[in-house]
Amino acid sequence: MNEVTLQNYRIGDGNPLAVIAGPCIIESLDLCREVAAEASAVCRDLGLSYIFKASFDKANRSSGSSFRGKGLEAGLEVLAAIKAEFGVPVLTDIHESWQAAPVAEVVDVLQIPAFLCRQTDLLLAAAATGRVINVKKGQFLAPWDMKNIVDKVVGAGDSNLLLTERGASFGYNTLVVDMKSLPVMRSLGYPVIFDATHSVQQPGGLGTSSGGQREFIPHLLRAAVAAGVDGLFIEAHPDPEHALSDAATMLHLKDLRGLLEQAVAIDQIVKPALRAAG
Structure with missing residues (x-):
């Protein structure tokens, strides 16, 4: 597997779990x-690698x-402040090609x-920056379809790639996680991240906003770690x-420590x- 290096972190290839965590959206600097x-x-x-995440824009909100x-x-000012204060890599989404270059001047992923x-x-615009890229698998894609996305990014010269599972569409306003998708995507040769919170989303389920089933986050997270993911x-x-x-x-936020303690315990077995299985 291609290992991704980010500052002093090594992600994938049997290294300890990487954790990408933060609020969905930048509400304020104090919250972040x-x-x-x-x-x-x-x-x-x-002993886990930590990457802070938050979005400067959510372009796909249910309601205008x-x-x-x-x-x-x-x-970007908030993300730069978090990076400087805590000395951790930061991640944010981009939605349009022109955003890649200016965002890459601040963020690490x-x-x-x-x-x-x-x-x-x-x-291609993201790949041109040379930054680590985290691609979330579309709810409409099979895991093996991610090979085409890998080929686009790697073909453009950037092999610093993470692939994230966040559930697949299952009927109306529902997502389901097929745990087989995790080893399938890992077979493409790049670290796989499991998105434990968007996977319990009910897209558009509340009419003008998405619903969700927060109570199932721990169950899916533990299962994904047991399947051998590289990060959360x-x-x-x-x-x-x-x-x-x-x-x-x-x-x-108060539940983060306990849940990650469970994840580490499982990861240290898996x-x-x-490695022994080859």
Whole structure:
């Protein structure tokens, strides 16, 4: 497997879990500081690689009247502040090709949203920056279809690639996670991340916003770690019920430590077994 190096982190190829965690959207610098402080402390204590994430814009909100974020300039200022204060890599999404270059001047990981994962120009623009790219598998794709996306990015000269599973469409307003998708995507040769919070989303389930089943986050996360993933994506918030985006699916920040302790315990059993199996 191609190992991805990010600052002093090594992701994939049997290394400890990487954790991408933060609020769904940049509501304020204070919120981002609170989440980054807790998440970075937990990951440091558990020996895990930590990457802070938050979106400067959510271009795919269910309703046109929903809060989209702080915007590019103000959002990048917040991300730069978090990076400087906590000394951790930062991740954010891009939605249009022109955003890749200016965002890459600040962030360490460019994320391609699931709905946009097949947008060739967006992928090529991200690859041109040379940054690590995290591509979320579209809800409409089979896991083996990700090979075409890998070929686009790697063919453009960027092999610093992460692939993220976030559930597949299953009827109306429902997602389901096929755990077989995790080893299938790992067979493509790049680290695989499991998005434990978007996987419990019920897209558009509340009419003008998405619903979700937060109570199932721990179950899916434990199963994914047991399947041998290389990292976890977790949106967390100190008061998710009143968050401005993804209120139904974000993890309570206070629950992050306990859940990651469980993940580490499982990972420490699974990784040696996978190495022994070859």
